[in-house]
Every structure is written in C-alpha cells, then in structure tokens.
C-alpha cells in the first residue's frame with residue numbers, strides 16, 4: 054500500500070495558487086490529487102505528471118463522484134484537504150442580482166462545505182487530518198465592489214471558526230490561509246465575470262467602473278505588494294507539517310497591515326481607510 058500522505062487540492066488549473074501548491078506538495082513527497090473544474094485542465098494536469106480528477110464545486114454530483122473516485126484509489130485515506138478553488142465576482146452590491154450572488158456562494162461556500170463534509174468522516178475515522186481553507190484578506194476586511202466575494206469569504210471564515218470548535222478532540226486540525234494579492238489568474242477571471250454579469254450602463258457606479266477598467270488596462274493585473282503563489286505554498290506546508298498549525302496564516306504585507314488596522318481602529322476609522330482603496 055502507498056504510504057505517502059494523501060492530499061486533495063481544489064482549483065488546480067494552470068496559473069493559480071492551487072496549481073503551484075499541487076506541484077509543490079508532490080515534490081515534497083505527498084500523493085496529490087489535483088482536482089480541476091474543467092475536463093481539459095484535468096488532462097493538462099495529468100500530462101504534467103499529477104494525479105488529477107474533475108471536481109466542480111458548483112455541482113454536487115461532481116463533488117460526490119470525485120470523492121468516491123479518490124477514496125477508491127487511496128483505500129479510503131485522505132490526510133489533507135486544501136480547499137482552494139474559488140472565484141471573485143466583482144461589482145457593487147446593488148448591481149448584483151440574486152442569481153449572481155447565489156452562484157458566488159455555490160462555489161466559494163456551499164461547494165467547499167459539501168466537499169469538506171464528505172472528507173470529515175474519513176478523517177474522523179483515521180483519527181487525524183488537516184483541512185486548509187484558502188480564504189482571503191477579503192475574508193476579514195471589506196472593499197468596495199467586492200461585496201459578493203467579501204460575503205463568501207466572510208462566510209467561509211465563520212463556518213471555519215465554528216468547525217474548528219466542533220473538531221476539537223477529533224485529531225483534525227483546520228487552518229485558514231488569508232492571502233493578500235498573489236499572482237494568479239484571479240483578476241483576469243474576475244474581469245471576465247464583471248463584463249458578463251454587471252450592467253454598468255444601468256449602474257450609478259458607471260464612472261467608477263470605467264475608471265477601474267482604464268486603471269486595469271494601464272497597470273496590468275498586478276496590485277502593489279503582490280507575491281508569487283509559492284508564498285501560499287510555504288504556509289500550506291506549515292499547516293500540514295507543524296505539530297501545532299496556526300489558526301490563521303496571513304500572506305503578503307497588506308494581509309498583515311489590514312489585520313492590524315482592524316484591531317486598532319474603530320469601525321468608522323477603518324471605513325475611511327478602506328473607502329480609499331481602489
């Protein structure tokens with residue numbers, strides 16, 4: 054039997070954090086199941102030497118068949134679940150339809166929750182396991198035009214904080230990773246979703262949207278203090294291998310800065326800082 058620790062990574066398609074973490078953990082000696090939403094990405098991951106299975110977090114059948122297949126291949130063993138797959142729907146809160154907001158939650162929260170609930174009994178039976186939630190700096194501070202994503206990551210933080218209490222004594226440890234800006238396809242994907250789902254011509258924020266479009270075209274997708282995805286990989290390895298994994302891992306300078314500002318400022322003073330962030 055294969056004794057390597059089994060890791061499941063969601064959202065492993067090329068160019069993002071999941072892809073970097075899947076390869077990094079494989080190099081580190083783990084047996085990695087790099088899952089991806091699209092069939093063509095599964096083939097690509099296989100061609101790169103990874104074990105890969107299709108898993109779309111917005112689809113319960115896809116989650117269930119992916120878990121069944123992995124458990125079959127590992128004789129029922131899962132040591133680590135890295136809940137990474139997610140997207141960010143940009144747009145002002147008042148420009149989000151119920152359907153668009155729901156879809157944000159279907160992937161970022163409900164799918165992640167459903168997958169986690171399939172893995173927890175496996176880990177409880179083993180008496181050990183690590184669950185690592187890729188949250189965000191936007192899981193604890195809000196920014197304008199990120200309401201859907203903010204809400205999904207705040208909700209993930211809430212669910213995780215509760216789960217951590219409920220997992221006490223089970224041998225399962227759960228950690229949150231809270232990155233600030235990291236190089237990936239996140240912003241490019243978000244821009245496409247903005248174009249698809251936000252009707253700027255009907256919005257009171259039309260001018261702000263157009264200013265953001267101009268800024269993105271001029272500056273390119275990278276925000277200040279952006280780090281490569283290896284910065285997240287380092288925290289994931291700590292969360293897996295440390296005897297006492299941290300509850301929260303902050304990644305990038307802005308993640309630390311805003312956590313500190315949230316601690317020391319009143320909500321009103323924090324708002325005046327956050328309101329200036331583009």
Ligand SMILES: NC(=O)c1ccc[n+]([C@@H]2O[C@H](COP(=O)([O-])OP(=O)(O)OC[C@H]3O[C@@H](n4cnc5c(N)ncnc54)[C@H](OP(=O)(O)O)[C@@H]3O)[C@@H](O)[C@H]2O)c1
Nearest residue numbers: 064066069070090109110111138139189234235237238239
């Ligand atoms: N990059 C940042 O600055 C940053 C900062 C804080 C937190 N994060 C978090 O980091 C994680 C990874 O994002 P990233 O930056 O690497 O962005 P990314 O390059 O866009 O990767 C996101 C991954 O999630 C996948 N995904 C989207 N919808 C999915 C679904 N329904 N089912 C399964 N997978 C799905 C994407 O698959 P497709 O390619 O098929 O769309 C992609 O593989 C996310 O949880 C994100 O919220 C990122």
